[in-house]
Amino acid sequence: MVSKQSQFDALVRATSADLYRFAYWLCGNEALAHDLTQETYLRAWRSLDNLRETAAAKAWLVTILRREHARLYERKTPDFEPIDAIELPEADHHAPDQLGDDALVRRAMAKLDAKYREPLLMQVLGGFSCEEIAAELGSTPGAVMTQVFRARQKLKAALGGYGEEGKVYELP
Amino acid sequence: MNCLEFRRAIGTDPRGLDAAALAHRAACPRCNEAHERALQFERSLSAAVAIAVPENLAERILLHQTTAALHEPRTRRMPVWSIAAACVVGIALAATLGWRIFVANASLTDLAVAHLAHEPFALSARAEVDGSAVRAMFASLGVPITRSPGTVHYLNDCPLDGHMSVHMVMQRDSGPVTAMYVPRLHEARRDFERAGVRGRESTLGDGTLILLAADAREFDAIESQFQYAFAGGDGSAVGAP
Numbered sequence: 263m264v265s266k267q268s269q270f271d272a273l274v275r276a277t278s279a280d281l282y283r284f285a286y287w288l289c290g291n292e293a294l295a296h297d298l299t300q301e302t303y304l305r306a307w308r309s310l311d312n313l314r315e316t317a318a319a320k321a322w323l324v325t326i327l328r329r330e331h332a333r334l335y336e337r338k339t340p341d342f343e344p345i346d347a348i349e350l351p352e353a354d355h356h357a358p359d360q361l362g363d364d365a366l367v368r369r370a371m372a373k374l375d376a377k378y379r380e381p382l383l384m385q386v387l388g389g390f391s392c393e394e395i396a397a398e399l400g401s402t403p404g405a406v407m408t409q410v411f412r413a414r415q416k417l418k419a420a421l422g423g424y425g426e427e428g429k430v431y432e433l434p
Numbered sequence: 435m436n437c438l439e440f441r442r443a444i445g446t447d448p449r450g451l452d453a454a455a456l457a458h459r460a461a462c463p464r465c466n467e468a469h470e471r472a473l474q475f476e477r478s479l480s481a482a483v484a485i486a487v488p489e490n491l492a493e494r495i496l497l498h499q500t501t502a503a504l505h506e507p508r509t510r511r512m513p514v515w516s517i518a519a520a521c522v523v524g525i526a527l528a529a530t531l532g533w534r535i536f537v538a539n540a541s542l543t544d545l546a547v548a549h550l551a552h553e554p555f556a557l558s559a560r561a562e563v564d565g566s567a568v569r570a571m572f573a574s575l576g577v578p579i580t581r582s583p584g585t586v587h588y589l590n591d592c593p594l595d596g597h598m599s600v601h602m603v604m605q606r607d608s609g610p611v612t613a614m615y616v617p618r619l620h621e622a623r624r625d626f627e628r629a630g631v632r633g634r635e636s637t638l639g640d641g642t643l644i645l646l647a648a649d650a651r652e653f654d655a656i657e658s659q660f661q662y663a664f665a666g667g668d669g670s671a672v673g674a675p
Contacts, residue, residue, distance in 0.1 A: 272496050279487045286485055296488055302500045307499050333598070361540075367482035385447065386479055392447065411445040418475065 270307055273319055278303070280387050281298050281323055287383050291373065298334070302327040320388055322397060370420040378413035381406050438464045439507045447628040463605055501535065511616040543635060544619055546614050546644045549601070556603045559588035563602075570601050577617050584656065585592045604656060608649040611656055617641040625650070639664045 278299065285302070287293035306313075313322055369377060381399060384390045390398070392406040399406065399415050435443075435458040441658075443455045448469065451459070459466050509561035550557070552668070565582030570660040571589055572579045575598055594638055599616040617637065623636040635659060636643050645653050 270499065271496060274499075278492045278495055282491055283483065283485055283489050287483065292488070294492075296494075299491070300495055303495045304499055306500055307503065326549045363478060364482040367478055368485075371479075371483060383483060387483055391450070408445045410447070411442065412435075414445055414475070417479070 266310055270303075270310055271324075273306070273310075273313075274303055277320055277323055280320070284324060284383060284387055285331070287329055287371070287379065287387075288328070289334075298327060298330050301330050305330070309424060311417060319342050321390065321398060324388060328379045328398070333366055348413075350379065366421060367417070373420065374416060377407055378416060382413040382417075385410055437462060437465055441468060444469050444472040448476050451610070501580070541642070542616065542619065542642070543626060543628060543633060546634065547595060547631050547646060549592060549614070550612060550631070550646060556588040556601070556612070557588070558605055558607060562587060563589045568600075570600070572615070575600060575617050577615070577641065579663045581663050583613070584659040590640070604652075606652045606656075608651050609647060611645060611647040611652050613643040614646070615641055615655060615660075616644070625653075 273417045282299045283297055285298040286292060289295055289298060302323060306323060313319060319343070356398065366394075374382070381395045384398065385392075392403045395401075395410075396403045396406045401409075435454045437458075440455055440458045441461070442450055450471075459469050461527050559613055563586045565586075568586050568589055569579055569580040571591055575593065578601075583602075584604055586602045587605045587610075588601070590601045591598050592601040593599070594614065594616055597616050600616075601615050602613045604611045606615060618640055619642050620637055621635045621642045623633070626633045626635070630648070632648065632653075634643075634645045634650065634653050634657070638657075638660055643657065645656060647653070
C-alpha cells in the first residue's frame with residue numbers, strides 16, 4: 263500500500279521541472295514561477311484524493327497552475343514587467359554554441375501572443391494532444407490546431423531565415 | 435494525403451503524425467525533407483523553452499508541503515465522538531436547509547449558510563489555529579491584517595459565489611460561530627435569520643464579513659475583534675459602520 267505522501271513525492275519529482283517551466287512561461291518571472299509552482303503543489307496535496315489516474319496527473323497540475331496564475335491577477339496586479347520585455351535566462355545545461363540559438367528562440371517565444379504561446383507550450387513542454395489542450399483551454403481541437411500551427415509560423419517568421427510568415431510552409 | 439495536407443500536419447504537430455502522414459512522407463522525398471526540417475526546428479524549440487530549473491526544486495516543494503501539512507488545521511485529529519457530532523450537525527443542517535438554499539439567484543447569505551453543510555467538521559474543531567496561519571490566509575487573498583481576530587479553531591480558504599473567502603470557526607461560550615470573510619464583495623450591514631441560523635453581514639475593509647451561529651449574542655464582540663484586526667497601519671482598512 264503506497265502512502266499518500268509517497269505518491270505525492272513521486273508526483274513532485276516526476277513533474278515539477280516541467281510545471282515550473284510552464285509557470286515561468288505563463289508569468290515571465292523566475293521568483294513568481296517558483297511561488298506559483300509551490301502553491302500549485304500545495305493545492306494538489308490538499309486534493310490529492312481527487313487524482314484517480316496517474317496519466318492525468320500532468321493535465322491536473324496544469325489546471326491547478328493556470329487557476330493559481332489567474333487567481334494571482336484577480337487578487338492584485340503584480341508589479342512585473344511584461345513577459346516580452348524581460349531578460350530571459352540562459353539554459354545552464356546546453357552546449358555553449360547552442361545558447362545563442364536558444365536565446366533567440368526564447369525572445370521570439372516571449373513576444374508571441376499568449377493565445378498562441380500557451381497552447382504551443384502545452385504541446386511542446388507538456389506533450390499534450392490538441393484534444394487535451396482544447397479541453398484545458400475550453401476550446402475546440404480544431405481551434406487549437408490552428409493556434410499551434412500559427413504559433414510555429416510566427417516563431418519561424420520572427421526568427422528569420424525561414425522567409426515571410428506566410429511562406430513557411432510554401433510548397434516547392 | 436496530399437502534400438498540402440502533410441505540410442499542415444507537420445505544422446500542427448510534427449512529432450505526432452498519423453499513419454496516413456507517415457505513408458505520405460515515405461512516398462514524397464520533398465515532404466520527407468520538410469519533415470526533417472520541422473523536427474529540427476522542434477528540437478530547437480524544445481531546448482529553448484526548457485529553461486533552467488531552480489536547484490533542488492522538488493525538495494523545496496516537498497519541504498513547503500510537509501511544513502504546511504504539519505500546520506494544516508483541518509488535518510488535526512479529532513476524537514471519534516467529535517467527528518460523529520459534526521456529521522450529525524452537518525447532516526441536520528443540510529437536511530434542514532436543503533431545498534431552501536439551492537434556489538435560483540441564491541444570495542451571498544444563502545451560499546454562506548449552505549456552505550456550513552459542506553464542511554461540517556469545522557463546527558466541532560477545538561484545536562486553536564496559530565495566529566500567523568490566520569494572517570497568512572488573509573494575506574494569500576490579498577488582505578493584510580495586523581493581528582488575528584481572536585481565537586480561531588478552524589481555518590480554510592473556500593470558494594463562495596465565485597470568490598475565494600476565508601472560512602473560520604470560533605468556539606465561544608454560546609457555541610461555535612462561523613466567520614467568513616469575502617474580499618472585494620460589499621454587502622450592506624444587516625442581521626438575518628435563515629433556516630434557524632442567525633447571521634450578520636457587514637462591510638469590513640475591502641470586503642464583507644459574514645457571521646453565522648445558532649446564537650447571535652457573540653456577534654458584536656467578534657465583529658469588534660475583526661475591526662481591531664483590520665485596523666493596522668493607518669486604520670484605513672476599517673470599513674463603515
